[in-house]
Amino acid sequence: MKALILIYLKDLIRNKYTTLMIILVPVILYPTLYWGITQFLMVKSGLTDNQEINLSLDIRSEQFLSVKDSIATIKNFIISETSDEDFNKNSMYLLVNQVDSLPFYTLHLDSTNAIQKEFSEKLKVILSDYYDLQLGQRIDLSPYDKDYFNTFWVIKHNIDGEYENMTRILSMIIPLMSIITIIAGLGTGAVELTAGHTEDKTTETTLTTSLSRFKIIMAKLFATNIYGLIGGILNFSFLTFVIIQIINTLMMQFAGKSLEFDWSLIFNFRTISITFLSLTLMSHIMSLIFVAAAGFAKTRKEGNILITPFFMAFMMMSYVVIIPGIEPGFIFSVIPVLNIAMMIKLLLVNDFQILFFAQTVSFSLIWMLMLYKYLLPFMLEEEIILGISNTSLLKQIKGRFARWKKK
Amino acid sequence: MEEKIIIKNLKKEFYDEQRGTVLAVNDLSFTAYSGEIFGLLGPNGAGKTTTLRMMATLMKPHSGNISINGFDTIKDPQNVRKSMGFLSATTALYPRLSPREIITYFANLNGYPEDKTEERVEHLIEYFNITKYADTLSEKLSTGMKQITSIARTIVHDPPVLILDEPSSGLDVIVAQKIHEHILDLRDHGKTVIFSSHNMGEVEKVCDRIGVINNGKLLTTGTLNELREITGKYYMEEIFIYLVQEYETVKQKETGNVND
Ligand SMILES: Nc1ncnc2c1ncn2[C@@H]1O[C@H](COP(=O)(O)OP(=O)(O)OP(=O)(O)O)[C@@H](O)[C@H]1O
Ligand SMILES: [Mg+2]
Numbered sequence: 001m002k003a004l005i006l007i008y009l010k011d012l013i014r015n016k017y018t019t020l021m022i023i024l025v026p027v028i029l030y031p032t033l034y035w036g037i038t039q040f041l042m043v044k045s046g047l048t049d050n051q052e053i054n055l056s057l058d059i060r061s062e063q064f065l066s067v068k069d070s071i072a073t074i075k076n077f078i079i080s081e082t083s084d085e086d087f088n089k090n091s092m093y094l095l096v097n098q099v100d101s102l103p104f105y106t107l108h109l110d111s112t113n114a115i116q117k118e119f120s121e122k123l124k125v126i127l128s129d130y131y132d133l134q135l136g137q138r139i140d141l142s143p144y145d146k147d148y149f150n151t152f153w154v155i156k157h158n159i160d161g162e163y164e165n166m167t168r169i170l171s172m173i174i175p176l177m178s179i180i181t182i183i184a185g186l187g188t189g190a191v192e193l194t195a196g197h198t199e200d201k202t203t204e205t206t207l208t209t210s211l212s213r214f215k216i217i218m219a220k221l222f223a224t225n226i227y228g229l230i231g232g233i234l235n236f237s238f239l240t241f242v243i244i245q246i247i248n249t250l251m252m253q254f255a256g257k258s259l260e261f262d263w264s265l266i267f268n269f270r271t272i273s274i275t276f277l278s279l280t281l282m283s284h285i286m287s288l289i290f291v292a293a294a295g296f297a298k299t300r301k302e303g304n305i306l307i308t309p310f311f312m313a314f315m316m317m318s319y320v321v322i323i324p325g326i327e328p329g330f331i332f333s334v335i336p337v338l339n340i341a342m343m344i345k346l347l348l349v350n351d352f353q354i355l356f357f358a359q360t361v362s363f364s365l366i367w368m369l370m371l372y373k374y375l376l377p378f379m380l381e382e383e384i385i386l387g388i389s390n391t392s393l394l395k396q397i398k399g400r401f402a403r404w405k406k407k
Numbered sequence: 408m409e410e411k412i413i414i415k416n417l418k419k420e421f422y423d424e425q426r427g428t429v430l431a432v433n434d435l436s437f438t439a440y441s442g443e444i445f446g447l448l449g450p451n452g453a454g455k456t457t458t459l460r461m462m463a464t465l466m467k468p469h470s471g472n473i474s475i476n477g478f479d480t481i482k483d484p485q486n487v488r489k490s491m492g493f494l495s496a497t498t499a500l501y502p503r504l505s506p507r508e509i510i511t512y513f514a515n516l517n518g519y520p521e522d523k524t525e526e527r528v529e530h531l532i533e534y535f536n537i538t539k540y541a542d543t544l545s546e547k548l549s550t551g552m553k554q555i556t557s558i559a560r561t562i563v564h565d566p567p568v569l570i571l572d573e574p575s576s577g578l579d580v581i582v583a584q585k586i587h588e589h590i591l592d593l594r595d596h597g598k599t600v601i602f603s604s605h606n607m608g609e610v611e612k613v614c615d616r617i618g619v620i621n622n623g624k625l626l627t628t629g630t631l632n633e634l635r636e637i638t639g640k641y642y643m644e645e646i647f648i649y650l651v652q653e654y655e656t657v658k659q660k661e662t663g664n665v666n667d
Contacts, residue, residue: 200499201499202501205493205495207464208463208464208492210488210516
């Protein structure tokens with residue numbers, strides 16, 4: 001038995017791809033998860049002592065200019081003065097008006113942002129004190145009783161509107177699930193159409209028809225894409241439906257009311273069309289990689305092994321999108337798959353960032369063209385397209401490794 | 408008689424981890440004419456499949472050239488593919504398609520006129536007696552049914568040249584017989600048929616001319632009678648064994664004697 005275990009282990013370790021996976025997962029996935037989870041917990045548990053936060057202060061009444069000094073006593077607040085309504089995700093906005101010679105506050109904040117919420121509590125204490133101070137002075141000057149005046153007023157505005165929690169959740173689930181379901185279809189399609197056809201020997205007969213090789217490869221790519229997209233859409237619609245049903249049931253159970261959500265926020269023409277187009281672009285990039293990788297294989301099994309690393313890489317990229325606190329930037333727009341996942345997320349929270357979108361689309365197109373340029377010649381090679389190669393990439397790596405070991 | 412297949416000084420090497428460079432086809436030349444059945448014989452690993460694959464534009468030769476129906480396989484592969492039907496050694500059918508679908512599909516792929524496709528497909532289904540299983544998924548068919556379907560899909564676009572790699576291997580005598588009839592029928596319609604085989608009886612019965620190769624080299628070509636004359640043997644089996652085992656050494660001795 002011991003001997004058999006040893007043989008099995010040797011067999012596993014000698015499969016360079018599984019070994020690679022064993023290394024790849026801890027090296028990339030775990031740190032990513034760790035980072036994401038700690039970020040999340042830090043925000044949630046109020047470990048925000050060192051977090052700084054921006055506040056745009058808009059004082060419309062000369063009388064209350066001194067409120068700035070009071071606010072400035074709160075640690076880590078970065079105050080900038082502004083004179084117009086500022087709806088910004090990254091900073092809070094406080095408008096100070098005057099009603100009956102007393103301060104009237106309006107606060108815009110992102111209530112899903114735990115840091116902003118925490119600071120808003122601190123802010124409320126300061127503003128309330130300031131109000132009381134002003135009220136004291138006002139009463140001294142007037143014949144009216146204290147009860148005559150409005151008490152302290154703060155109006156909180158949610159920058160994302162009333163359904164923002166739901167939008168947030170969906171904006172994470174949708175990119176993640178759509179990518180996962182598309183990848184699954186693409187993987188199966190690519191392996192079937194390349195390695196599967198090699199295994200069934202059907203490639204050979206197709207290659208002797210009057211179609212050119214290029215067209216055959218393109219047909220495989222497109223078929224893979226369509227398969228992936230259809231599979232993705234079907235899977236995804238079903239999944240969304242199920243999730244909504246679950247939420248609904250839970251809401252009925254615990255809150256006694258059904259889910260109220262304005263679906264047009266997500267299922268509108270702009271969102272659906274841009275999402276669909278960008279997913280098409282993304283699946284094209286992924287299928288090029290899958291088809292090229294599985295093209296080296298002679299059997300379905302081998303094909304599946306060959307695409308696994310890419311499969312995992314794409315999955316991880318889609319996970320990154322759901323990490324809280326990740327904001328779009330130039331770097332993200334360069335990374336394929338990740339950039340489009342990010343773009344869909346932004347689209348769903350109605351944060352249409354034209355620069356990021358333009359960068360994402362351009363870089364995705366560049367990736368696609370580069371993959372065509374560098375992978376297509378490989379795919380068209382007779383040994384690879386026929387699946388008869390004894391000098392496939394794997395073997396070449398193996399050969400090189402053997403030669404290196406001898407030295 | 409028109410020259411339909413011209414092969415000149417064909418060479419193909421493979422690189423193999425264990426064996427190093429393998430010379431699969433070595434300086435091979437022969438010609439086949441219209442209305443002729445040419446049999447390619449040789450022991451396992453002789454280079455038959457490799458030669459046929461190069462003719463079918465699946466592989467590129469390292470040197471030499473092939474012309475099919477007047478088109479060069481390197482310079483004009485598209486037209487070569489239009490002029491021929493290729494049957495690979497394994498009955499390679501899409502497992503989840505039915506014979507009718509596969510035959511139609513290959514007519515389309517080969518650019519057969521769309522308005523005539525249905526008629527052509529029905530004709531072939533009838534001609535090859537496929538009707539009973541025409542709509543069964545091909546993964547459920549027997550080897551013989553698969554092979555018949557494969558042959559039907561090979562000739563669906565009515566090409567002048569047919570390249571068949573072991574068309575009757577693994578078939579029972581009755582199915583094999585049927586396939587021979589079809590091959591003879593194709594010849595009578597003026598097609599050029601080249602096929603490889605390990606079945607000597609089949610070769611004797613069907614082939615107009617025979618080429619025997621060993622280690623990638625053509626030992627000799629000729630009609631059955633010509634081969635009988637060269638070797639002094641009567642049955643194809645004896646001729647074949649003689650050619651593969653002794654002919655080379657006899658020839659070498661002859662040339663060696665001259666040198667002495
Ligand atoms: N893809 C390949 N890689 C390496 N060697 C190959 C490859 N294909 C064929 N060969 C070698 O080329 C030689 C000729 O093979 P081929 O398949 O043409 O023989 P064959 O005459 O068809 O044999 P059989 O009667 O067994 O079908 C053999 O030595 C074979 O091992
Ligand atoms: Mg063979």
